[in-house]
Amino acid sequence: MVHVVVDTMISTFNVVKVTAVRFSWNFSGQADFDGKLESAGDLLVVVDFFAQWCGPCKMIAPKLEELATQYTDKAVVLKVDVDECEELAMRYNISSMPTFVFIKNKQVVETFSGANNDKLANFFVKYTA
Template sequence: MVLQIVESKEDFEKKLEEAGDKLVVVDFFATWCGPCKMVEPFLKQQSEILKDVVIFLKVDVDENEEITQEYEIACMPTFLFIKNKTREVSLPFQLDEISGANEESIKECWTSTSNPPTTFVEIPFYAVLRLLD
């Protein structure tokens, strides 16, 4: 599995350092969060596809309160985009509030910058593409 679980603040800092100039997508999640569970299979798949250009980290908000507070995470899942240890974009991603979003349209956003996001669910993934340009 290419999704890396963050164990502590020190582990988080180390993983950011090791990422170098690669884009890092940080998934702030909770084990009890339904939308977090819904998006996980897609994230696993995309982390495998993009493993050479993007680092995917998972931060359990209940186990890593210091990181969660530092980045002011208020809802889950929230995706934070970091490049060169600098916060690029952070958008909440509420699947239970989305209508009309599907996995296929999200996949298109990973591979084509000519397809602007049409639903809120696509915005974080579209942001990744823009950061990779």
């Protein structure tokens, strides 16, 4: 639970943390996450469901950062820590990490689990063409 003071008003809400490769957002719920999907428009959205303790997640992170930089004008990358964002993990039926969910126009077009650099790169190419 987080207490936020804004112009002497105190708001209390559960924080859902979602991070992008270059940015970090604290969301007050799934509606904020959905807002990021909405604002992506027709760009590819790649959601990386990971855990801080996950070895394969750490192994593939540099490749994901490389691809996010390479496709910065064609894709939005969001990193979702499953331990902090259980609601989102359940929404996308995440059972192993890392799991990558590829979304176009707010629709899931592909999902895969595992630290496969080539597969990750191929899906970026496929869905940004």
